[in-house]
Amino acid sequence: MAVRIEKTFEVPEPIDKVWxxxxxxxxxxxxxPGAKITEAVDDRTFKGAISVKVGPxxxxxxxxxxxxxxxxxxxTIELDGKGQDVRGKGGAxxxxxxxxxxxxSGGTRVSTVxxxxxxxxxxxxxxxxxxxxxxxxxxxxxxxxxxxxxNPEAEPEGPVAPVSxxxxxxxxxxxxxxRVLGGSNES
Amino acid sequence: xxxxxxxEIGGMGHAVKRKEDARFIxxxxxxxxxxxxxxxxxxxxxxxxxxxxxxxSINIENAMxxxxxxxxxxxxxLAAAGLAWMPTLFHDKQMVxxxxxxxxxxxxxxxxxxxxxxAAADMAELVEVDYEELPVLVDPHKALDxxxxxxxxxxxxKTNHIFHWEVxxxxxxxxxxxxxxxxxxxxxxxxxxxxxxxxxxxxxxDFNPVTGKxxxxxTSQAPHAHRTLFALVGGIPEQNIRVISPDxxxxxxxxxxxxxxxxxxxxxxxKLGKPVKxxxxxxxxxxSTGFARDYHMTAEISxxxxxxxxxxxxxxxxxxxAFNAAAQPSKFPAGLFSICTGSYxxxxxxxxxxxxxxxxxxxxxxYRCSFRVTEAAYLIERAMDVLAYDLKxxxxxxxxxxxxxxxxxxxxxxxxxxxxSGDYPAAMNLALKMAGYEDLRKEQAEKRKKGELMxxxxxxxxxxxxAGPAHTFDIVGIKMFDSCEIRIHPTGKAIARLGTKSQxxxxxxxxxxxxxxxxxxxxxxxxxxxGDTDTAPYGLGTYASRSTPVAGGATxxxxxxxxxxxxxxxxxxxxxxxxxxxxxxxxxxxxxAPSKAKTIQEIAFAAYTNLPDGMEAGLEAVHYYDPPxxxxxxxxxxxxxxIDKGTGEVKxxxxxxxxxxxxxxxxxxxxxxxxxxLTEGLAIAFMQLISxxxxxxxxxxxxxxxxxxxxxxxxxxxxxxxxxxxPHHPIGAKGVGESPNVGxxxxxxxxxxxxxxxxxxxxxxxxxxxxxVWQILQEKGIT
Numbered sequence: 001m002a003v004r005i006e007k008t009f010e011v012p013e014p015i016d017k018v019w020x021x022x023x024x025x026x027x028x029x030x031x032x033p034g035a036k037i038t039e040a041v042d043d044r045t046f047k048g049a050i051s052v053k054v055g056p057x058x059x060x061x062x063x064x065x066x067x068x069x070x071x072x073x074x075x076t077i078e079l080d081g082k083g084q085d086v087r088g089k090g091g092a093x094x095x096x097x098x099x100x101x102x103x104x105s106g107g108t109r110v111s112t113v114x115x116x117x118x119x120x121x122x123x124x125x126x127x128x129x130x131x132x133x134x135x136x137x138x139x140x141x142x143x144x145x146x147x148x149x150x151n152p153e154a155e156p157e158g159p160v161a162p163v164s165x166x167x168x169x170x171x172x173x174x175x176x177x178x179r180v181l182g183g184s185n186e187s
Numbered sequence: 188x189x190x191x192x193x194x195e196i197g198g199m200g201h202a203v204k205r206k207e208d209a210r211f212i213x214x215x216x217x218x219x220x221x222x223x224x225x226x227x228x229x230x231x232x233x234x235x236x237x238x239x240x241x242x243x244s245i246n247i248e249n250a251m252x253x254x255x256x257x258x259x260x261x262x263x264x265l266a267a268a269g270l271a272w273m274p275t276l277f278h279d280k281q282m283v284x285x286x287x288x289x290x291x292x293x294x295x296x297x298x299x300x301x302x303x304x305x306a307a308a309d310m311a312e313l314v315e316v317d318y319e320e321l322p323v324l325v326d327p328h329k330a331l332d333x334x335x336x337x338x339x340x341x342x343x344x345k346t347n348h349i350f351h352w353e354v355x356x357x358x359x360x361x362x363x364x365x366x367x368x369x370x371x372x373x374x375x376x377x378x379x380x381x382x383x384x385x386x387x388x389x390x391x392x393d394f395n396p397v398t399g400k401x402x403x404x405x406t407s408q409a410p411h412a413h414r415t416l417f418a419l420v421g422g423i424p425e426q427n428i429r430v431i432s433p434d435x436x437x438x439x440x441x442x443x444x445x446x447x448x449x450x451x452x453x454x455x456x457x458k459l460g461k462p463v464k465x466x467x468x469x470x471x472x473x474x475s476t477g478f479a480r481d482y483h484m485t486a487e488i489s490x491x492x493x494x495x496x497x498x499x500x501x502x503x504x505x506x507x508x509a510f511n512a513a514a515q516p517s518k519f520p521a522g523l524f525s526i527c528t529g530s531y532x533x534x535x536x537x538x539x540x541x542x543x544x545x546x547x548x549x550x551x552x553x554y555r556c557s558f559r560v561t562e563a564a565y566l567i568e569r570a571m572d573v574l575a576y577d578l579k580x581x582x583x584x585x586x587x588x589x590x591x592x593x594x595x596x597x598x599x600x601x602x603x604x605x606x607x608s609g610d611y612p613a614a615m616n617l618a619l620k621m622a623g624y625e626d627l628r629k630e631q632a633e634k635r636k637k638g639e640l641m642x643x644x645x646x647x648x649x650x651x652x653x654a655g656p657a658h659t660f661d662i663v664g665i666k667m668f669d670s671c672e673i674r675i676h677p678t679g680k681a682i683a684r685l686g687t688k689s690q691x692x693x694x695x696x697x698x699x700x701x702x703x704x705x706x707x708x709x710x711x712x713x714x715x716x717x718g719d720t721d722t723a724p725y726g727l728g729t730y731a732s733r734s735t736p737v738a739g740g741a742t743x744x745x746x747x748x749x750x751x752x753x754x755x756x757x758x759x760x761x762x763x764x765x766x767x768x769x770x771x772x773x774x775x776x777x778x779x780a781p782s783k784a785k786t787i788q789e790i791a792f793a794a795y796t797n798l799p800d801g802m803e804a805g806l807e808a809v810h811y812y813d814p815p816x817x818x819x820x821x822x823x824x825x826x827x828x829x830i831d832k833g834t835g836e837v838k839x840x841x842x843x844x845x846x847x848x849x850x851x852x853x854x855x856x857x858x859x860x861x862x863x864x865l866t867e868g869l870a871i872a873f874m875q876l877i878s879x880x881x882x883x884x885x886x887x888x889x890x891x892x893x894x895x896x897x898x899x900x901x902x903x904x905x906x907x908x909x910x911x912x913x914p915h916h917p918i919g920a921k922g923v924g925e926s927p928n929v930g931x932x933x934x935x936x937x938x939x940x941x942x943x944x945x946x947x948x949x950x951x952x953x954x955x956x957x958x959x960v961w962q963i964l965q966e967k968g969i970t
Contacts, residue, residue: 001880088296088316090236119320120236120292123884124470 001123003130005114009142013149015102018110019075021149022098025065031144033137037065044070050083052122052133059122060086075100090120189704189850189918192772197711198704199918202855206695206711216434220466222391222404228257230452230465231307233297233314234475235289238325238546238883239336240318242285242296250299250313255306257459259314260298260451262286272341273420273450276443276662277520279349279511280341281549283447289318290338290509291548292885293474298451300463323546323883327483327506330543338509338544349511349542352520355602360537363498367489371574376952377562377932379481379506379547380875381473381887382554382867383895384690386436388476389466390449392456400427401456405449407432407718408442408688409728412662414720416445419663421453432718438690439867440552443514443730444477474888477514478547478877479554481506482562486527486570494578494585498535501527501566505542510549515558516654516662516727522558523651525602529567530611530649530821531589536601546883555864555928557652557731557817564648568933572644572940573949581628582937583619586647587612597914604651606819607921610847613909615647618823618845621907627827635945640830640969642942647823648930652922653736654727657813662727668813669737670724671745673702675806677795679788680712683745686726687738688718692924693856694734698742700852701918705746706753707773707787724809732820732922735852736913741812743917748808752794756806757785759799818913818921822846824865824934830942832969835961837873837939844931845907849921854908857923862904864927870896871928872935876954943967 011018021027025046029035035050044067051060063083070077081094096114103109118130192198210216247259262284265271272280285296299310322336329335330347337345364370391404401423407413410430418425435442452465467476483504489497505521507513515522521540528536554561571589575582590611591598598606627643634641657666670686683698699713717723726738750770757775758765761783768775776784785793794806827841844861851857874894877887887893912919932953939955940948946967951959964970 001882001884001886084318085236086315087313088236088318091318091320117882119238119882119884123880123882124886124888 001130002115002117003134005116005131005134006112007138008109008111010103010107010109011146011149012105012107014106015075015100015108017149018108019072019100021145021152022100022110023070023072023077025067025079027148029065031141031148033140059089061092062086085120090118090122092116092118092122190772192704192707196703196707196709196772197700198772199700199850199852201700201853203696203700203710203853205693205856207689207693218386218434218436219389219391219404219406222433222464224391224393224462227391227462227464228300228302228459229304229307230448230455230463231299231304231311232295232448232451232471233299233311233316234471235285235292235294235296235318237289237318237320238292238323238879239321239338240289241321242287242289243317243319245297246315247297249315250310253301253306253310253313255302256310257300257302258455259310260284260300260454260458262296265454268454270421270450270454273445275510275512277511277513277515281510281512283450287340288321291546292883293471293548293888294509295447295451295475298455300455300459323881325545325547325879325881325883327504327543327545330545338546347544349507349544350520351539351541353537353539354525355537356535357537360498360500360535363535364487364489364500367497368492369574369577370487370489371570371577372485372487373570373573373950374485375566375569375950377480377482377484377565378953379478379877380554380871381478381877381893382437382439382441382552383473383893384437384439384441387467387469387472388442388446388448389464390452391462391464392449392452393462394453394456394460396460400429401453402429402431403449403453404431404433406435406442407728408435408438408690408730410688410718410720411686411723411725412665412727413445415665416663417453430720432688435688435690438730439555440479440514440730441477441554442690443552443728444512446476470889473877473893474885475548477512477552478508478550479552479556480562481551482559484562484566486566488570488574490574490578492578494574494580494588496531496533496589499528499533499567500536501538503540505540506545506547507542507551508545508547508549511542512549514552516660516667517558518659518661522553524559524563526560526604526649526651527563527567528600528602529564530586530591530609530647531567531571532591532595533601538602547879548885553731555867555925557650557654557925560651560925561929561932564646564650564929565933568646568648569936569950572937576944576949582645583615583624586645587615590615605816606649607816607913607915608911609649609819609821610909610911611647611821614821614845614847615823617907617909618825618843621845621905622825622827622841622843624825640832640942642828642830642938642940644826644828644934644936644938644941645823646930646934646937647821648933649819649821650926650929651817651819652732652925653814653818654731654733655817656815665727666813667727667737668811669726669733669741670809670811671698671738671741672724672809673745673749673807675708675749675791675794677792679708679791681708682714682716683742684716684723685738685742686724687729687734689729692729692734692860693853697735697852697856698739701739701742702746704772704918705743706750707771724811732924732926734922735920736818736916736922737812737814739852739920740814740917741810744812745808745810748810749806752806753787753790755799755802756790756793760785760789760793760797815915818849818916820846820848820921820923820926822926822930824930826934826938828938828942830939830960832964835957835959835964837955837957837960839869839902839935841905842902842934843905843907844927845909846923846926847909847911848923848926849910849912849916850919851908851910852920858906860924861906861927864925865904865931866896866901867928868931869901869935870894872932872953872955874954874956
């Protein structure tokens, strides 16, 4: 099941500082809840793991992230990721492109497009649920990314536990209800 | 003509209340999951997340650390015992547990056994399986492309093609189509759907190491056939296997095949010497057990300008998934699909079907259907509407013009079936009258002027049921007869045992009614027992509306054997010759002296106390009935829909169902069968689809995505009947269980298409969801 997730956010930091953080997958991964880099194969290839809790079952993906393209002038990065659940519950692959744009305010706009293809139990949640799962993960990512920008040395605060799908489901239902009731849906 | 019996006797035609309901409505049924045995342990299946992948390794170390863990069985373990594969009912084989590769998502990979059900599930979480993903094939139309991945490495033929089958006269049909004034063509997909019975599949396998006896409580529609298959495949002596099919919460064809979970539970019980229970979850049922349909069909009807049909040509691609596990016992790869000429008098016809493998769950089973009859009925009824559209003719008029004339029965159709009896105009005319068809058409014309969307759909289907004659059907060579054994007790009460197995059809009520009709013993004095292979006579089970046509025939014939003996005893008791006796249900009396009579109860007592010289004691009989032909129920369904232009929602305003299933045993049960089948048909037409994404992930594998109809969606069903008895059946009955599921999808779809026909819509594939209709409305500029 392929899902395309486009996300844009702005941070009040200059583009070079943001780029320094974003262009190193080790930094990026440390901001993803439940994810970690376990090994640098070379300067562009990294092995890592991410855990997502779906109901009672912990899905633990192990895989590889590779920088396919890195353009410091244009401030664009392209990543390929591929992973498999350690217990054989499924797999996922991802192609992500990120681009930075300097804003007149002195801040930076971060735009990302991710194409995620999921196979297995997670995929059976259907595209709607996947998008909502991604929303929750992304929201936490942005918070932690911003913390890291302010203080690059510190480990980001906030949840380091894997994203729990029970929480995601609750949150997704909230989103759905808001959509039905005509409320705004900021994500 | 059925001799009328009193309500006390309650023979055929009485709306006797269902005996089984007393326990069902009080929650006192006894299903497989209600079976609890001392020392029983539990199994849980580890399933593949991938649609197509190479199995590199399985690590059970952590799983075996779970408290209560007893064993993990893998494909390699089964291979060592020669059980990694099992034969399917249709000349293919299927993996029990995967070895080498997995071929569909949710395929069985390992079987965990533990002392508690939860522990077994926890074990399954901890079995580590290493897969290497392979390219996935989900589109049957791409299965035969040169670049397509070859799925089945076990087969000698390195192709995804399973079979080609054709019937009819290709050249003559081709000529007729070329010569025809009009050819109406439609491409129609009967989507992959699933019966989703309320009770999922499961079993308790209990091997007793002391006696060597294996008892299996099984969700089985065919317990005897399953016993024989376990004996043949597993090498266990058949007398040491006892299959018990207890109460079953709906089968609809889903419980005809043997599933890997059953085999694993048996293997685990043999290995551990303990009873092993395995019960599927809902998602496991939807994702791995027999799906239905998935036929990709094209029909072409050639006709004169006045609507007279000349020829039918059908070409079909059948998606069987990873294994051809079609649970059908006919000798034809596409089952009875060649009934596709339906109710119409086609001079020429030709039908061809190609089956292919894809990375999907294996099947397909006959979901409330006689082996592809539903697909055939849907196709011809859809195609007739397309022809009516192309000719700008009224669809009722077109059908009436082309029906097989009532005086042409028995009718040999161009694809080889001999229809036993029919009176199609009678059913159609009654349905038109009940619907007020002309007024509906007027109303539709008025509404169209106002821009409102209303449609009327007709389906005048013909069924083919009652598998079946030995020349057409068998299961591993076993003929498709069925059986009934009746024992009359000294007090005139009786027990009957049959080779069939009710899953909600009401056998405990209807079969005693047949005996009541034949012997005059009150139906409430007769109990019925089915589903235990140690006690019931051999039979092939219940599916394909075969119980009444086959076991019903056996029941009548066994009753008549008893009546023949009863006549001899009555003659002895009344001291007259047999020829001097006359019978009416319940008693023999002397011709011309009706007061000189002996009741069946008196005769039964005499059978044990006062016999003529030389006669064996007792009053019992067994009969194995091999029907001479199938039966051909029919009917006309009319559906009226209104479409909400804003949302695309289709509301079924009315549904008129006129069925003709020959002589009726219990009109209330027939009506219940029709209500149930129509509701399933509604769900298929509007709600249900099991699809796969391009990665092989099953979509529709749970009740969030695979919808069941509720009282909210279900309209009021208006039923009517005509009666054209089967001339070859002992009680003139034809079978009715599947008619509403077979006949209704086309009526629903024809109604929706009719509502949109003035916009140029000729066909919409099922399920017709609001989203699909809304898109069409947007495209046509209707808001």
